[in-house]
Amino acid sequence: MASARKNLSTYDESNLPDATEYTIGVVVADWNEDITHALYEGCYDTLTKHGVKEENLHVVQVPGSFELPSGARILAGREKLDAIICIGCVIKGETKHDEYINNAVAQGLVNLSIATGKPCIFGVLTPNTHEQAVDRAGGKHGNKGVEAAVTALRMAELYRNKPEGKRSIGFGG
Known part of the structure; x- marks a missing residue:
């Protein structure tokens, strides 16, 4: 949905789980830091508002959005996490550079997930x-x-409540 038609900060709080026991990773790109740090603040405030404890938030910074999947993989290897949020901003320029970065990041996060x-x-x-x-x-x-924080909380709930011992389409987890 186009954000011009929906406020990205509006959500139904009744759809969110109690997150007091969740451990969340956040990877933030430094490129376009005025934007990414503002995104992180919104993310952090939302996570803590819904119960995620500061000590259960693991944050790393990476140079740019292209490095988000690697940062997420490193963080996933270090911490026992319920979800990982990757925050970045790739502004279109005069070339197709943004398309390559965005596609690589999206595919990298899908593969990691x-x-x-x-x-x-x-x-x-x-x-x-x-x-x-x-x-x-x-x-x-x-x-x-x-x-992103709301999505992470909802997906963390799904992850935590997955049926044990059942595997679908050959993937474990």
Whole structure:
């Protein structure tokens, strides 16, 4: 859904689980840090608002969005996590560079999620302009960091309540 039609910070709190026992990883890209750090603030506030304890939040920073899947993999190897949120911002430029980065990050997170069985959340803005990024990092369209946190909490609940011993389509986890 286009964020122009939905505020990214609006959600139904009744759909969220009690997250007091959840352990969440967050990987934040430093590139476009004015945007990514605003996204992280929205994410952090939402996670703690719904019960995630500070000591159960494991945050790492990576140079750019391209490094988000690697950062997530390293974090998943170090910590026992219920979900991993990856936060970045790739603004379209004069070349197709943004398409290569965005596709690589999306595919990397899908592959990591399938390989580990843990939810890896794509909290990456892909705007055409810096102004569009600002609008989605706490501006007029809300904060995609909030949306990523809500998605992580819902997926962590699903992950925690998966049936034991049942495997589907050949994947474990």
